[in-house]
């Protein structure tokens with residue numbers, strides 16, 4: 090139990106604030122413990138039983154009654170949209186970064202009845218986050234993972250939640266991150282999907298490395314620093330482009346990205362854009378995991394023109410990431426034995442278009458971290474670095490003529506969708 094230090098003088102504001110934060114953490118831990126919210130569990134005196142519903146039965150009921158939290162979801166099955174919606178109760182998704190996009194994505198998955206969530210974040214809730222969805226002012230000072238776990242457990246106590254409060258890019262935490270992805274599933278197996286909802290290049294590369302090493306499917310998401318564009322991308326190691334296959338136009342030089350922030354300047358953010366990107370992300374998660382519709386491999390969003398480009402990105406044979414190249418070799422060996430499996434990345438590829446693929450990949454220029462959230466710094470798609478802030482560099486020159494050098498960073502244009510390209514040209 091938190092307590093004030095035993096001093097003769099009145100406690101300071103900081104001491105009182107520390108006690109409040111500690112008490113909130115205790116409450117969050119107690120509320121988040123799944124066993125305390127099980128059906129019939131007595132929590133007399135805490136008030137929690139008033140807020141949280143009892144756990145449902147092990148199966149999802151399709152009964153159409155007011156008290157059934159799953160009736161509208163199971164209706165998807167009845168209407169023929171999803172063959173087996175209830176399968177979602179067996180699935181585990183890891184959400185890395187519980188900020189403006191990750192927290193909303195976690196809430197959507199919780200309301201959809203996902204079996205288990207793993208939450209990763211090392212940050213705390215701040216009042217400066219209140220222009221976004223999910224977190225509340227009374228949670229300021231709590232860790233994002235404990236605050237999120239507490240809220241999600243109340244929304245749907247059927248969902249198992251593991252909260253991991255650490256920085257996945259810390260050298261002594263990367264193995265913990267790998268272990269959690271490998272054994273964090275409901276039955277101790279690997280998770281079914283990883284969602285990247287982080288706000289910096291270093292964390293994305295750590296997720297990319299982990300997923301390439303493990304052969305783990307994952308989805309990337311991002312929102313630009315001017316708050317009016319974003320994207321999602323599905324990564325299947327060896328089969329679709331990884332994050333290093335087609336890096337952003339501008340990437341950080343080696344060093345601490347946090348040193349790149351400009352004094353007194355922070356990125357913009359909108360709850361609308363972050364909510365839209367989270368919605369696009371979880372929609373893709375549901376389609377991918379439950380097997381309905383056509384999951385997207387890359388979907389962009391430009392709010393100013395309501396432009397949604399979509400395309401398939403094949404892996405880069407010259408990718409800098411050796412684990413990516415190893416997974417590509419694994420997949421090549423697999424399709425040599427099972428050529429019928431090579432048709433799952435969308436429709437058969439059209440003839441290569443006469444458009445440099447790099448310029449489409451970086452239409453919004455995504456990139457470096459600001460100190461306040463999910464935003465990435467947009468940069469004009471200029472080839473030179475004259476306008477860049479210190480500490481960053483262009484990953485490549487989009488104005489350079491196409492090259493056949495297999496070692497050059499590039500996007501394989503084989504699967505670019507012609508309709509998407511026509512739409513892009515129409516919007517230029």
Ligand SMILES: [Zn+2]
Nearest residue numbers: 331334408413
């Ligand atoms: Zn790669």
